[in-house]
Amino acid sequence: MLVKMIAALSALVAFALALFWLPQPPTLGPQTTGDPALAAQVRGAAGTDGYQSLSVALIEHGRIRFAGLGAADGTRAADQRTPYELGSIAKVMTGMLLADLAEEGLSPDTPVRDLLPGAGLSTTATVAELASHRSGLPRLRTTPQAIAGALLSTYTGGNPYRGAGPEVVLADAAAVRVGERGKVAYSNLGMALLGIALAEHSHTTYADLLRTRVLVPLGMTSTKALTPQDGLPPGHATGRAENGMAVDPWRAHGHAAAGVGVWSTAEDVAKLLHAVMTRTAPGADAANPRWSQNERHRVGYGWFTTQYGNRAITWHNGGTGGFTSYTGFDRATGRGVVVLSNTDKPVDAVGLRLLGIEKPDGENRSPVMTVVMILFAFSGLGLAWSAARNRGADRLSVTGRGLWALLLLWVARNAGPWNGVPPVVWLAGAGVLAAAIALAVLRWPSLATGCTPVPWRSWISVALPFALLITFGVAVTL
Known part of the structure; x- marks a missing residue:
């Protein structure tokens, strides 16, 4: 009973943290400064997704017009003097x-x-x-x-x-x-x-x-x-x-x-x-x-x-x-x-x-990177399989899979295409990892501690993702 409670609590905490860290891609807000006609033209040219703010100048026959759209710092409207x-x-x-x-x-x-x-x-x-x-x-x-x-x-x-x-x-x-x-x-x-x-x-x-x-x-x-x-x-x-x-x-x-x-x-x-x-x-x-x-x-x-x-x-x-x-x-x-x-x-x-060029170059997103990041987001499936189906799993291998899944989920969050792909996809991947953690906790008492002596590859599978997680964490705080 205690193990089940710990498993449920682990899944709940993991999913709550995922909700807190859910990617929030920027969207061009309603704030507008400068020339209204130019601002409307810019919104039509840019759309709303992927931009937090835009500061624009248009020169036509010697006349310069300005428009600011969206928030320069989350709340303050951008204008032509925003650095x-x-x-x-x-x-x-x-x-x-x-x-x-x-x-x-x-x-x-x-x-x-x-x-x-x-x-x-x-x-x-x-x-x-x-x-x-x-x-x-x-x-x-x-x-x-x-x-x-x-x-x-x-x-x-x-x-x-x-x-x-x-x-x-x-x-x-x-x-x-x-x-x-x-x-x-x-x-x-x-x-x-x-x-x-x-x-x-x-x-x-x-x-x-x-x-x-x-x-x-x-x-x-x-x-x-x-x-x-x-x-x-x-x-x-x-x-x-x-x-x-x-x-x-x-x-x-x-x-x-x-x-x-x-x-x-x-x-x-x-x-x-x-x-x-x-x-x-x-x-x-x-x-x-x-x-x-x-x-x-x-x-x-x-x-x-x-x-x-x-x-x-x-x-x-x-x-x-x-x-x-x-x-x-x-x-x-x-x-x-x-x-x-x-x-x-x-x-x-x-x-x-x-400038009047209706079909600009280079607007297509790489589909390969999109697929890779979505796969990274669902890396918790490997931990779920190891915890629920792999009879030969031991505590060291399960720990390694869990750390890799957490690392790849983090990478997917910070490098994924969540402007073009709904962030709920990442959240679903985080939910899979939360469920996998719960399965691992449930099975933990029955898992072997690993063979003796432990192969160096098993230690590497734990030490490497752990070191990378620590490195990323330190880099974020610097």
């Missing part, structure tokens, strides 16, 4: 810095080694090749530590860059294997290295170079590349994953030129975009496409230009753990757009629809 993490849109400003410095005599054909002679760089790429992603440098340096950090950030919402400074970027650039030069291959490392090199050439920091060369001339008073001493901007939006998980801001001043730790507003980015469109911005010709990636895509200094039928859209997007962004323009129509969001659901399609 968001900008992400890789900062790369266009780094490209503009190169174009501006080139007007004063810095040759775009200067090897980056010449600007950083003591760094021991492995690349012979020029600054123009860095700015156009043709340097042969990889996206980022791949190390076991970097892979572990990326995985942890995906499942815990942490910062994968961990505050890396310029010295880390230089060490990475010196250690990586360089690929084919001249071929367009997107590189965050290359753009971060370019920013450090341009700052060294100018005898300053990247944050100060950006401020004096681009931000101050354009009146972008709400844009900043954060240094380690800076706090987050007042009134900033809070970032979330598309499945609702809270996400830490990304900070790493060494990667600022690539878009890490750069904050801005729709109002400020609209100033930048308008000045580029009218060719009045410092380094405005960075947006001119100079090299071809393929038949549809060309690249300048930081800016990309993509052909949609007979229309050429010059653009860049951005994405961090909890924010996405897009800015683009069509010179032929005189229309430009800025879209900032505080979830990780891409906003490229929203921006393109506002």
Whole structure:
């Protein structure tokens, strides 16, 4: 009787905890600021699922309109002055810095080694090749530590860059294997290295170079590349994953030129975009496409230009753990757009629809990842089978299956597609695990303690998921 009571209580507690941790994917709320007509247009282009808030600027024939939709921090309405993490849109400003410095005599054909002679760089790429992603440098340096950090950030919402400074970027650039030069291959490392090199050439920091060369001339008073001493901007939006998980801001001043730790507003980015469109911005010709990636895509200094039928859209997007962004323009129509969001659901399609592109690229979700995460959510079935049907089960194996099921359920919660798949599916998986725990408790007294000596594989099956659960738990609290 006591065992049955414990089993029932275990199932009840497990399911109650699952209800408490049920994924809550963001939905665009009713809050609206700015131009009502533009706000209605944005809602039509974006839908409501997957976004917590959107801050939008639309430029048409020199006129700039703004609209804010949803909540920037859960309750406060977003508007054009709400700061968001900008992400890789900062790369266009780094490209503009190169174009501006080139007007004063810095040759775009200067090897980056010449600007950083003591760094021991492995690349012979020029600054123009860095700015156009043709340097042969990889996206980022791949190390076991970097892979572990990326995985942890995906499942815990942490910062994968961990505050890396310029010295880390230089060490990475010196250690990586360089690929084919001249071929367009997107590189965050290359753009971060370019920013450090341009700052060294100018005898300053990247944050100060950006401020004096681009931000101050354009009146972008709400844009900043954060240094380690800076706090987050007042009134900033809070970032979330598309499945609702809270996400830490990304900070790493060494990667600022690539878009890490750069904050801005729709109002400020609209100033930048308008000045580029009218060719009045410092380094405005960075947006001119100079090299071809393929038949549809060309690249300048930081800016990309993509052909949609007979229309050429010059653009860049951005994405961090909890924010996405897009800015683009069509010179032929005189229309430009800025879209900032505080979830990780891409906003490229929203921006393109506002530019009049009705069938944007890349809107489909990977069905493989969706299936995998649903299977992870129902991993408690393995524990249920082991506890109810497997006569050879012992306490160690049942414990291992239970820990794996709990770990995979956690992974599914934080990385699953719960914006496109109803969260009740995850809750059903949690219910299966709760029932499996109850079955395991009921059968526990009759289970063997395991063979003697216990095979090392049995210990690993318990120790590994336990260690991963502890690691994830610590990562979440840091």
